[in-house]
Amino acid sequence: MKCGFFAIVGRPNVGKSTLLNTLIREKVSIISRKPNTTRTSVLGVYTNDKHQIIFIDTPGWQKKPVRVLDRYMNRFIDWSIEQVDCILMISDARSWQNDDKLLAESIARSPKPKVLIINKVDLLNDKSKLLKYVEHLMKQGMDFDDYIFISAKKKQYLDSLNDVLFSYCPAREFVYSETTKTDRSENFRICESIREKLLMFLGDELPYETCVVIEEYVKSKKISKINAVIYVERESQRHIILGKKGDLIKKISTKAREDLELLLGQKVYIRIWVKVSESWSNDREKLKLLGLKNN
Numbered sequence: 675m676k677c678g679f680f681a682i683v684g685r686p687n688v689g690k691s692t693l694l695n696t697l698i699r700e701k702v703s704i705i706s707r708k709p710n711t712t713r714t715s716v717l718g719v720y721t722n723d724k725h726q727i728i729f730i731d732t733p734g735w736q737k738k739p740v741r742v743l744d745r746y747m748n749r750f751i752d753w754s755i756e757q758v759d760c761i762l763m764i765s766d767a768r769s770w771q772n773d774d775k776l777l778a779e780s781i782a783r784s785p786k787p788k789v790l791i792i793n794k795v796d797l798l799n800d801k802s803k804l805l806k807y808v809e810h811l812m813k814q815g816m817d818f819d820d821y822i823f824i825s826a827k828k829k830q831y832l833d834s835l836n837d838v839l840f841s842y843c844p845a846r847e848f849v850y851s852e853t854t855k856t857d858r859s860e861n862f863r864i865c866e867s868i869r870e871k872l873l874m875f876l877g878d879e880l881p882y883e884t885c886v887v888i889e890e891y892v893k894s895k896k897i898s899k900i901n902a903v904i905y906v907e908r909e910s911q912r913h914i915i916l917g918k919k920g921d922l923i924k925k926i927s928t929k930a931r932e933d934l935e936l937l938l939g940q941k942v943y944i945r946i947w948v949k950v951s952e953s954w955s956n957d958r959e960k961l962k963l964l965g966l967k968n969n
């Protein structure tokens with residue numbers, strides 16, 4: 675039996691969480707078009723008859739983290755790299771940026787094997803550019819053990835990726851049961867699903883100043899009742915999220931309810947309040963309570 679731990683790292687928005695969900699065939703990590711969607715490490719497990727692959731999805735690497743929350747997000751990356759057998763760095767096939775180079779140089783200090791997964795190849799019309807991409811990296815002195823091109827969203831070229839992943843799995847007993855997909859609690863997944871709707875419906879800046887907490891979650895045979903709170907940093911933000919006559923929060927609640935019914939497999943009754951908690955993203959104690967601090 676083979677079982678390996680893999681960290682998924684990369685700059686924001688390159689498709690790390692999409693890849694995790696695709697590989698384990700379940701949505702355990704939220705996705706959005708906006709950068710810095712993932713805020714903490716999220717574990718996902720793939721198991722077949724011979725292999726168990728345990729992935730740790732991480733927040734997008736930030737060169738200059740400003741808030742305490744951003745610094746903690748970068749720390750989840752360092753922590754994840756320490757836990758694993760192999761590091762998977764994800765980049766975007768359309769461009770190799772300076773931040774990719776800086777992150778690659780930073781992980782090069784780890785003695786663990788490193789694979790570069792070049793994602794979003796479906797967006798590239800001229801595939802001959804891929805060879806040039808790797809040549810460019812080599813000229814920059816980048817040193818990966820393997821290079822793989824994929825499309826996580828379109829599920830393309832995943833067989834060669836799986837072969838590489840299996841080859842880096844050490845002989846080890848399975849760590850999780852064969853049915854386990856994640857170690858994250860239902861509460862965490864509910865909060866994340868609601869946060870995903872904030873990223874979906876709000877403008878560019880506001881989602882970064884929000885967080886979601888479940889105040890009450892009662893599950894009976896037929897229905898799950900959820901009371902959730904969205905915290906914002908200022909009163910003016912509360913009004914934006916509520917929308918005119920409460921129409922925006924209604925939209926957010928409806929979409930959240932639909933997705934949560936799929937996740938929980940039963941009817942969901944959800945009420946979402948919006949409250950102000952000043953500077954939560956710079957408050958170490960609040961971040962600890964929210965589970966966004968890694969000790």
Ligand SMILES: Nc1nc2c(ncn2[C@@H]2O[C@H](COP(=O)(O)OP(=O)(O)OP(=O)(O)O)[C@@H](O)[C@H]2O)c(=O)[nH]1
Pocket residue numbers: 684685686687688689690691692693704705706707708709710711712713732733734735793794795796797824825826827828
């Ligand atoms: N066309 C295309 N889009 C992709 C692919 N993979 C991911 N995306 C899109 O890229 C955007 C970002 O995807 P995420 O999976 O949230 O990216 P991430 O790296 O986890 O982002 P952070 O958590 O913010 O660091 C989403 O709109 C995805 O649908 C791909 O292979 N092809």
Ligand SMILES: [Mg+2]
Pocket residue numbers: 690691692703704705711712732733734
């Ligand atoms: Mg992500």
